[in-house]
Amino acid sequence: MGTTATGSEPRQALPPRRELLLRLVGRVNLPLLGIVILAAVLRLVQLQRIGLRGDEAVYVGQAGVLAGAHELDRYFILISRGNSNFLLYQEILSVVFRIFGVGDVSGRVVSAVFSTLTVPVIYWIALTFYGRRSALFAALMFAISGYSISLGRLALLDSTLAFFGTLTILCAVRFVHTERPWWLYAMAAAGTLTIQAKVTGGLALAVAIVYVAFARNVRKLATPRHLSLAALAAVVACVPAIIQIVQHWDTFRGFLGSSLRRNSAVPWYYYERLLLSYEGAIVVALWVLGIAFAVRRRTRGDKLLLLWIFAMACFYSLYSLKAFNYIVPVIPAVSILAGRALGSASYALRRPQLLRWTPAVLAVAVIVAAVPNITKSFDDRPYPGLREAAKWIAAESPRDAGVMVLSHGSAQYVFAYYAHRDSYPFGRFNLATILPGGEIVPASAPTGGAHTPRDWVTDWPNRLIADGTVSYLVYYTPWGDDPPTEDQVIRTASQRRLQMYVERYHGQLVHVEYRHHEARTWIYRLTTHRPRPVIDLKVNGPTVSVTGSGFMVNSPLTVTYNGKVVARGRSDQDGSASVTLATPQRTRPRSLLVMTDSAGRYASLVFPKPTMSDRTGNYAERTPPKPVLRTTATAGQVSVCGDGFTDAKGTISPAFPPPAPDHPTWPLVVQDTAGSCSTVTRLEARP
Template identity: 30%
Template sequence: MRVLKAPSWVVPGQRRRTADQPAAAVRRVRWPVVGALLAIATLAVLVRTWQLDSFGFNSDEAVYAGQAASLAGNPRYTPHFPVFRAHPMLVQAVLSPFFRTGEADLVGRLVVAAFGVGTVLAVYPLGTRLYGRRVGLVAALLLAVMPYHATVTRQVLLDGPMLFFSTLTLYCLVRYVQRQQLLWYVATAAMLGLTMLAKETSVVLAGSVYAFLALTPAVRRPIRATFFALPVLAVVFAVHPLSQALAGRSSTGRNYLVWQLFRRPNHPPEFYLRTVPVAMGLLLVAAAVVALVWSARRWTWRETLLLSWIAVPVLFFQLWPVKGFQYLLPVAIPMVLLAGRALVAVPAPTRLRRPGWLSWPGWLRRSAGGGPVRGVRVALVAVVVLSLAVPCWKVVSPPGGTTFLAGSGGVPGGREVGRWLMANTPEGAVILTLGPSMANIVRYYGHRESYGLSVSPNPLHRNPSYVPLNNPDNRLRSNDLHYVVWDSFSAGRSEFFAQRLMILVRRYHGRVVHTEYVDQPDSSGRPVPVPVIVVYEVRP
C-alpha cells in the first residue's frame, strides 16, 4: 500500500492549507523582499511626513485633538471640547499622552502617519496570502503613493487608524478561509471590534464579511464558531458604550444617532464618483477593473471577498445622505490588491510573447528577467506608480487655496488666526464665526468660546455638540459677542450665511483687526495675496 507523505510546509498538528493558496505565501521571506519592503516603507514615510506641519488643523482634526487633550486632563481644552462626542475613543486615547500639556500638532499627525505606514506594510502579507509575493509588493507600493490614502493619513482623523485595523481584519479572514481554524475566525471578530472602536461607521464591514460568507459556498461557515466570535466582537466594542455609561454620558450616542439619521445631504449624489476615483488614481482604478473582468471566467473566493469589501461600503455610503471625502477609504485596500494582480498576473497578448518582437534596452531586460512580457509589466507598474506619485506630490506640497474639501487637508491660516486671537484678545472674549468648522479651530488654537452662525436651531439638523445662536443680533447688541471671523472656506459652502454675517459686521461697526492671506496666481501667473480669514472687532 502506497503511503502519501505530507508536504514539507505542513506543520504537524495543524490543518493543511487549501490547495489554491499561492505557493509564495508559504515560502520564507527572502532578503530582496525585505529590502523592497524597507524601500516601500521609506517612500510611504516620506510621502506622509513631508511638510506635515505646513498648515494647522482643520475642523475635524481640531475636534479629535481637543478630545485627546480633554481626555488627558489638559485644562486649556476641557472647557471647549467634551471627551465624548460622536465617535469611540480608541484613537483619541492613543493620542492623549501627547496632548497632556499643550498643542502637539506635529506629533499627533505623526502618530496617524505611523498607522498609515503600518497599513502599507500590512498590505504585503495580505496580498501574498491572496495572490503571491509579487502582487503583495506591488499592492503595497501602490498604496504607499496613493493620493487618497496619503491625504487622509497626513491628518489627525480616525479613518487612517480605522483602515489599519480593517486591513488586519481582512488578513485574519483570509487566514481563516485558508486554514479553517477557529482561532482565525475569532481573531477576525476581535480585529473587526477594534476597527469599529477606531470609527463606528466601519460597522459596514461586518456586512462585507457576511456578504462574503453568504456568497461563498466553498468556505466553511461554522455556526458554533460564530457563537464564540460574536461575543468577542461585542466585548471589544462594548468598551465604547460602557465608558459612556460610566461617565454619565449614556445619552450622547443616542443623540448623535438621531442627528446622523436625519441630517440633510451635504453633497450631491455624484460626489463619490467625482472625487474618489481621481483621488485613488484613474489608472489604478482601471487596472482593478481589468483584474475583475479577467477573473470572470476563473472566479474564486478571493475575488468574492475583495468585491464584497468594495461593494458593501460603496452601496451604504452612497445611499447614506451624508458623504465625506474619507468615508470610502476601506475600499482602497481591495483596489490596490486587484490593481496589483492586474499588473502582475493578467496574461499579456500572444504577440508580446513572440521572441524578438521588441528590442529592449539592456537595463530593462535585466530588471524584467530578460523577456518582453516582464519588461512590459515593469513598464506598466512604473506608469501606474508615476500616475499616482505626481498628484501625491502635489498633496504633500500644498500651495494653499481659498477653497477647502472637508477631510482633504489642513486649513491655511486657521492656526495663525487662533493664535492671534489668544495673544490679542482678552480672556473671556467670545467669537462669532461663519460656521462650526472655523469655530472648532478657534476653540482649539485660540482657547476662546466661539459660535457658528450657520448652526441650525433645529436639533435634528445640527451636531449635538454645537450650540445655536437663535438671535445673534441680540447677542451683539448686548455686547455678548466681541469678534466676528469670516473665512473663505465656509463662505464657499454657504453663500447665504456669508452674506448674513457681513450684514451683522456692517450693522455693528465691524473693524478689521487681522487678516490671513494665501498666494494665488493671477491671470499672468504672478502670485497675488488673497484674504482667506478676516477677523472683525464689533461693538454695539
C-alpha cells in the same frame, strides 16, 4: 603517489554581525519595505505646514481631554456630534499625548501611521490570494493613492477605520486559509475595533463574517467553544465603547438619531467625481481593470474583494450623508484588485529577458502616473490660515473675548483648540453645537421645507453679540482662486449675512491673515453690542440726564436738541453713556433730543413737555415712562396690550390679523404721537 580528490573550497566564515545582518536581510522583504517607506514619507512629510481643520481640532481636542489637558475641558466633550462614533482614535492619540505632550502634529502623525500600516496588511491579503508580485503591486497602489495620502495626512478617523477594517478582512482571509482559530478571535477583536474607529466600520465586519460563513472548510470550526472565545475577544475589545455608551447613553442616542436625519445636497455621482479628482484617470482605470478581472475570474479572493467593494459602494451611495472622507474603506479593496491586474499584466510578456524588468517598469510607470495627484495631496491653497488667526486671537484679545467664526459646523473649534477662547459657529448646518462649558445645543429642526437650520445665522449671533459674549467675528475665504480676481470673496447667503453683521455692529478690522500673498482671513472686533442705540431721559429740576446704550465703545458723543449741540460726552467699554445738560429754556412738542456717536449712529427722543406747574420755572421731576408691550398670537388674531403710552389712560389694546409670514427677528413696533415706543421681536403664541 596518489592524489586525494578534493571538493570545493570551504566558505570563509563571516564575522558574526555580518552573518546576522545577511540573515535578516534575507528574511526582510525589501521591495515591501521600500513601498512602506514610500508610503510613510508621503504621509509624514511636512505635516506641520498647515493648521488643523475644524473636525481635526475636535478629535485632537478630545484626545487632549483624555490625556488630561484640562484647559481643553471647557471646549470638547467626549462624545461625537456626528455619527455617534466612538473614541478609539482619540484614546490611542491620548496615549501619544501623555508621552510627547499635546500637539496638533501628533494627531496627524497617528493618522499617518495607521495609513502606512495598512500597506503591509493589504500586501498580506493580496499575497494570500494572488501571489507575491500582485501583492507588491497592490501595496504600491495603496501607498501612492492620492486619496489615501490626503486622508492619511489629516487627523481624522478614516485612516484608522481603513486600517482596522482591512485588518479584519485579513484575519478572515487567514482564518479560512489556515483554519487556525486564533485568526477567528483576531477577526472578532479587529472587527469590534473597526466599529469603534467609526460606526460604519460594521460593514467591514459584516463582509468578513459573510466570507467566513460561506467558507465550507472552516464550518467544522464553528463550535461553541471557538465561537464563545471569538465573542469574548469581541467583548474585551469592546470594553471602551461599552463604557462610553453607558456613561453617555442619552446623548449618544440623541446624536445617533439626529445624524441619521442629516443629508448632503450633492449629486448622485459625488464619490465617483471625488475619487477621479483625487486619483486621476489612470489610477481609476486600473481600479476598473482590476474589478473587470475579478468579475471575469471569480476566484474566492475575487468574490471577497468584489463583495467588499460592492457593500461599501452601495452603502455610501445610498447613505444620504456624504462627505469627502467617507469612502476611504473602499481603497484597500480596489488597490488589491488593481495590483492583481498589474501582476497579471506583468506576466503577459512572453520574452524571458523582459520578464525580469517588467514589474519594475510597470511600478515606475504607475508611480509616475500618480505623481500629479500625489502632488495635489500636498496642495494647501484652500487652507485659509485659521491656525494663525487663532494664535493672533490668543495673543491679542482679552481672555474672556468670544469669537464667532464662519463655519459649516466645526471651524470654530480651531479657535477653541489653538486660542482657548469661547468660540461659536456662524452658518447653516444640521449638526449639534457644543457651547463652551459643555452645553449641547441640538440643531433646530428645519421648517417649511428647508434643508438646514438657520438658528446660527439669524438667532444666536444677535443674542451672543447683544450680551457681550461674542466680540470678534472671523471671516475667511476657503477657495484657492489665487489671486481672487474672478470669484467674488462673498458668495453664499451665509457669507453675506456675516458681512452684514460686521457692518451692523461696526466691526473694526484688526488682523488679516495672508496665504500665498493673498488676504484669506479677516478678524473684526465689534465696537457695539446693539444694531441701534437707545436713550432715555430723566428731568431733575433744571437739568436733564440722558442715558444711552448701544453706541460704539469709547466713542465721543454729541447731544443735540432741535439741531443745535447742547452737550457732549463719551461712551464706555460697553457702549453706554450718561450725559447731563441744562434743561432747554423752550421745548417744542416735536423737537428731538438726539445723541450721536462718532460713527453717525444716533438715538432720539422727544423732549418731555413740562407741566402747568412748571410755569414758575420749577420743573417737575417727571421720568418718561417706558412703555411695556405684550402680545399674544393665535391662528386668526394678534392682540397687543401696552402700558405707559401717552394717551388719556396710557394703555393701548389693538388687535390685527397676524402678519404673514411671522419672522422671529422682525420687530413689531408700537409708537405713540409723542414718540414713545416699544418693540417686541417675537409674537407669543397663546397656549
